[in-house]
Amino acid sequence: VLNKNKDVIASAVTNLDLHDISRAAKTYGVKTFYMVTPLRDQMDLVARVVAHWTEGSGSVYNPKRRQALELIQVQETLDAVVHHIRNRSDNKKTPKTVVTSARQKAGNLSFAGFRKLLKTGNPYLLVFGTAWGLSDNIIAEADYVLAPLKGTTGYNHLSVRSAAAVIFDRLLGRLDDSNVT
């Protein structure tokens, strides 16, 4: 991901990203939440946090939290995630990658377009970046770039936790029934 000065960095994992994004993933039926970091100590830390809530005392204290954090898989690279998805017993297909970006571009995949793709049953890997967003090479190598999430003002700085929840709701929430009407 990028830092404030547009350098490519590995960001530190934010504990509440693990909780909020896994809870949103569980709410909307996302199969797996892959947390990707090349930093070995961060990988270990995430594994410890997840184990606390899925196997440790946290799992007894709050079983609802266990159901969410069980969706987390830690991986070192995006390539490893693609490989992991391809080798799932429920799958055996290479996922298409869809990256999120705050920049509007010609050729962006629309939310409606992505909803249509999801109905095919093929696997999709939706990629969010922390810090100042995904690096250019990650965006360049993706199959699709999702249209930026806009509100109603010019302000375009949601947290990755908020953006993930809203994007799940737009892509997977029931747009046609009593839930939104």
Added chain:
Amino acid sequence: VLNKNKDVIASAVTNLDLHDISRAAKTYGVKTFYMVTPLRDQMDLVARVVAHWTEGSGSVYNPKRRQALELIQVQETLDAVVHHIRNRSDNKKTPKTVVTSARQKAGNLSFAGFRKLLKTGNPYLLVFGTAWGLSDNIIAEADYVLAPLKGTTGYNHLSVRSAAAVIFDRLLGRLDDSNVT
């Protein structure tokens, strides 16, 4: 709010609630984010955090964060919030209160119904609870109870940060099609 055992408590303020909810509020044009706590030390703490980002070194380090956290007003009670809104120079009307709840009930205000109300230009105060949700008396005294936010699974445990972002998007972010298609 309620704790895990349904006792009425005052919860501790979560720092990322201040950041995430104010950023979502700014994105969707919410006028003010009132943080309500009866605990004097928590009120002081929130004021200090907000001042750091709106006036202190945080405002220079990240001006975008300043624009969001400027929306935060700390109040001791919900009544004080209603009073504050009634006395705004841009308003002079008593706001209707709309509470959020995970329980589906007859008489819930639908998202479409709330969107219609918002178009009247009258002030509305949308109330979110931390911990295990708003207490019964807060819900009983509200003008409306918003329909629960549901995903596509039975799992219904979004963080308040995620719920606020999705609800803002449903109420305020989908007024024109280009934004969701």
